[in-house]
Amino acid sequence: MxxxxxxxxxxxxxxxxxxxxxxxxxxxxxxxxxxxxxxxxxxxxxxxxxxxxxxxxxxxAAALQRWDAAFTIVRLAGAAYLVVLGGQALWAHRRSAAAERPDTGPGPRDSPDP
CATH class of the missing domain: 1.10.287 (Helix Hairpins)
Incomplete structure (x- = not known):
């Protein structure tokens, strides 16, 4: 042992x-x-x-290997955690991309006709 x-x-x-x-x-x-x-x-x-x-x-590890329900719970919890991390990364990327985009103001189509 x-x-x-x-x-x-x-x-x-x-x-x-x-x-x-x-x-x-x-x-x-x-x-x-x-x-x-x-x-x-x-x-x-x-x-x-x-x-x-x-x-x-x-x-x-041996118990999770033999007990399918526990392994499924751990696997789904890990997958949910990865989805949350991916969502946070996408949200942070979206916010940083929006912050970097300059505000150009109204374009030629947005301005009123004289």
């Missing part, structure tokens, strides 16, 4: 240290928002990885 836990801990450490999508997300947020935003993203990614490793260690 101890060897299995030690092996899992080593594997979780190696997988967590390997560069992946979270590394690219941290780099993107550093470039866009600065050091503070990048650090917050890095901490969030690390906490998420740690939470998943702990959940897997206590058997939650």
């Amino acid at each position: 101890t060897a299995a836990v030690a092996g899992f801990a080593l594997f979780a450490l190696l997988v967590t240290m390997a560069p992946g999508p979270d590394t690219l997300l941290v780099l993107r947020n550093c470039v866009r928002g600065g050091r503070r935003t990048g650090a917050a993203t890095a901490v969030g990614a690390a906490v998420g990885s740690l939470a998943w490793a702990v959940a897997a260690a206590v058997g939650l």
Whole structure:
């Protein structure tokens, strides 16, 4: 049992240290928002990885694999979260595009005839 836990801990450490999508997300947020935003993203990614490793260690991953209803709930909650994030990104893009558009005033068709 101890060897299995030690092996899992080593594997979780190696997988967590390997560069992946979270590394690219941290780099993107550093470039866009600065050091503070990048650090917050890095901490969030690390906490998420740690939470998943702990959940897997206590058997939650195995329970979700065997209990279809729980897996469906977690999957739908994750999908809803991604939809919310996508909506926020689209809304922010729309607002920034509207703010960048200059106000040209009335055009030739909008002005009254003399």
